[in-house]
Amino acid sequence: MLWLFFGIVIGYILSVLVSKVKAGQLAVKWYQWVLGVLGTVLLLFTIQNYLALKNLEFNAKAASYTWSVFGLPALVMFALIWVIPFVAGKVSKKNPKASA
């Protein structure tokens, strides 16, 4: 059931994104797609392993490590989706000749 819920949520977000890109309301670069997919996979991996290690393998210590080892990189991936274009935008404003 949990995974059905995740599937519904991810499917909805994806459908909204795709429809907005098609309508020209949103521009998503290829690396943002890649970061989004990798981040989502890592986040789901983190959740699955955390719940299984804690509740099914009764190993709370190992479970707690999943957030730092996999969850944090997932968050970093999601953050980079905005950070990279933000930084690129700032760089091009500072050096208009270089970006031209």
Added chain:
Amino acid sequence: MPENLNRREFMKALGLTGAGVALTAGMTPEMVEATANNKPGEAVSKYWWVKNVDKPTTEIDWNAVKRYNEWETLRGSGTDYMGADRVKQLGDIYKEKAKKWELEGKPGYTTKDHALRAATGYRGNLAPSFLGAQKAQTPQERGMPRYEGTPEENSRIVRAALRHMGAMSVGFVELEDATTKKLIYNEDPAPSKKKILFQDVDMGYEEDDKAVIPNKARWVIVYSIQMDGDTMRSCPTPLGAQTTGLSYTRLWLSLNQLQEFIRGLGYTAYGPTRSNGLGIYPAFGVMAGLGEMSRTNRLVTPEYGPMVRLTMVVTDLPLAPTKPIDFGLHNFCKTCKICAELCPPRALSFDTEPSWKPVGPWNNAGHRAWFEHSVHCRNYQRGEAGTNCGICFSVCPYNKSDEASIHELWKATAAKTGAFNGTISKMDRAVYDSFKNPEDWWKVEDRAAYGIDTKAGKLRT
């Protein structure tokens, strides 16, 4: 974030997310709650839709209830209620039908179905025995031909039967004089030390000084019973050790039932005269592809690591041999060494490469292994732990139940390349609790039955 997300769409997303959270929280309590223990006064806690009530849904008039005699049920008084002649008549009718259906091969009434029913109905003496309980009727005794099938068909039904009886993995080995027959013990365990002989006889037999296997019994069925890895993490205490005892109980029950099953098919199955007898189980396990030999000098399986107990029978039921396997364990053990480092009496080898040279007469020469110093091991077991210890089993990185997907990921990596073995071993030691407080074990009321994962192969999701 979409640049033009309007209020309507935001509320839509919020509503869907909220509904999903509510649905999930309500429908997956076993995944969301920290420990799904029962509250006091609760027998069933798994489902949110089950409510505890003060009175059962069946109405009871306690004033009208009297203590009952069990023999007054149909079990005890059937002949009184139905008449002795009628009961006998029904039995004769079924006997005729059963004979006809068995000869016709009617599904569910075939020889193998009757054999399995007789086998799983066995609940007598559990101790292993050479000839088995011999309670099940053979087809010949029922006036039926014995079961016939190809080696592949026979292997399939043996595996299906053994899995149903509680086995984890099942493999088959053909005995060859120059090779695998040498893994059958020359003499069985003390105190009997019976000689195990192969002779040209039709039926095997047992006497005070020997157990004789017919030459035609050329196939070995070797199988594993799973132990509870989490319980073993309470080792070397009696709590940790008892999972071994529980596994042996299940092993011997299934062994007796297997022998009855083979007998019910019309064949013979010869077992150990006592525990750990007949042949070298880990060696047969390796040859049959149940696992690989490890630094602990025991079989380690790809599914549950060292958390298995093994046994075997020799049979004249033709079987299709299964091949050995390679899942990178032997290579992994070269780097890992956790078991050797954490073994209190230092009984296990620290050599990177296995050796042909046994450490003592307790080892069997002729294979390259990380031979152990069994005397050191036994000194610790008897003198310090007071149990059969199990520390090396507990700390092995392969002692994992595969609920968390990370385990399959690293095991697959170790199977394909040894480049990360050192990292995997170090990370396992750093993050995974291999020893637990035994008192915490008692706080979990609803662990899996026998503490094991009974799904296998393609049934796993």
